[in-house]
Structures are given as C-alpha cells and as structure tokens.
Amino acid sequence: MIRNEGDILQLIRDDKEMMAILKAAKQLHLPDWWICAGFVRSKVWDTLHHFQEKTPLPDVDVIYYDDQQLSETIEKYYEEKLHKILPHIPWSVKNEARMHSVNGLLPYQSSEDAIAKFPETATAIGVKLDNENQLVITAPWGIEDLIHFRIKPTPFFAASRKRMQLYQSRIISKGWKKRWHFVN
DSSP states (O other), X not given: OOOSHHHHXXXXXXXXXXXXXXXXXXXXXXXXXXXXXXXXXXXXXXXXXTOSSOOOOSOEEEEEOOTXXXXXXXXXXXXXXXXXXXXXXXXXXXXXXXXHHHHTOOOOSSHHHHHHTSSBTTTOOEEEEOTTSOEEEEXXXXXXXXXXTOOOXXXXXXXXXHHHHXXXXXXXXXXXXXXXXXXX
C-alpha cells in the first residue's frame, strides 16, 4: 500500500535500476536537477496494479535549471554522457530555463516551478539524490491524485482553454487507462 511520499521513496529505494538511474544523473552535477514524470508515476501505478514487470518507459526525463547555458546542444551532450553510463536507458535531458520558449510560456523560475506546470497532477512529481545521497521528492500538487489514479490537470493547465485542449489531446494519446485499468 502506498499512502505517502515516504512510501513512494521506499519503493524507489528498493528498485535497483531506478537507483542506478538516479546515481547516473547525479554524476552530471546539474543545477536544480530532478528525474520526473513517468519515471515516478509508472513505478507507483505498476506497484499499485501488482504488475510483475515494469511498464517500459519511452524516456527517462532528467530536468535541470541553468539560466546561464541555454543551448540545446548541451542537453544532448548530457544525454550522451548518461548513455555512456547506462546505455540501455532512453535518456531525455532538458534545461527548464529554456523550455518555456519551446512551450510558448513565461519563463520558469526553477525546475520545481516547471514541474508544477506539467499537464497532469499525477505526473507533476520528481525525485533526485541530494548532496548526502538521500532520495528526495517534489510533488507541487501532492501525491493524492497519483496514488488514487486520478488524472486531473494541474491548476496551471486548468487556467487556460488552450492548455486544456493540449491536456485533453495528451490524455487521449497517452492511453493510460489501457495499461493501468484503475486510472480514472
């Protein structure tokens, strides 16, 4: 049973592959970094559905915030470094200091600000290893929707008709209810 953030952190601590992924990302020494979205959401939903095999991730989202180095080229460089450490992982590295322009939004203030502006509350979650190698979590909208399989827009997406259209399209394209039948 998953009841709180501590339970989620323990799930991840007990998963050798997830911890290896987190340790690899930490080696980059990125400022304000997190591994987020499906990395956490899929683990929680797979566990709550009692799946024996993990749901394959299309990518592992590593985000960071560096307003001094805004080149997409450096993101690719970091992906290459991660591929050298763990070549079987589908890495995706993004600097949230530049992603607002890609998404047509006002600048984010931090990686956590960007996570808070993800489309769904259940996906607006991240984990990382801190300077003492302790696993930490950020969940700007809490974990209740995640652990109760609720797909809801974040307040940021709910505040705009245009963003809500993107949200609706995304929900349809993801097909989460087909994989995780408890999702509502």
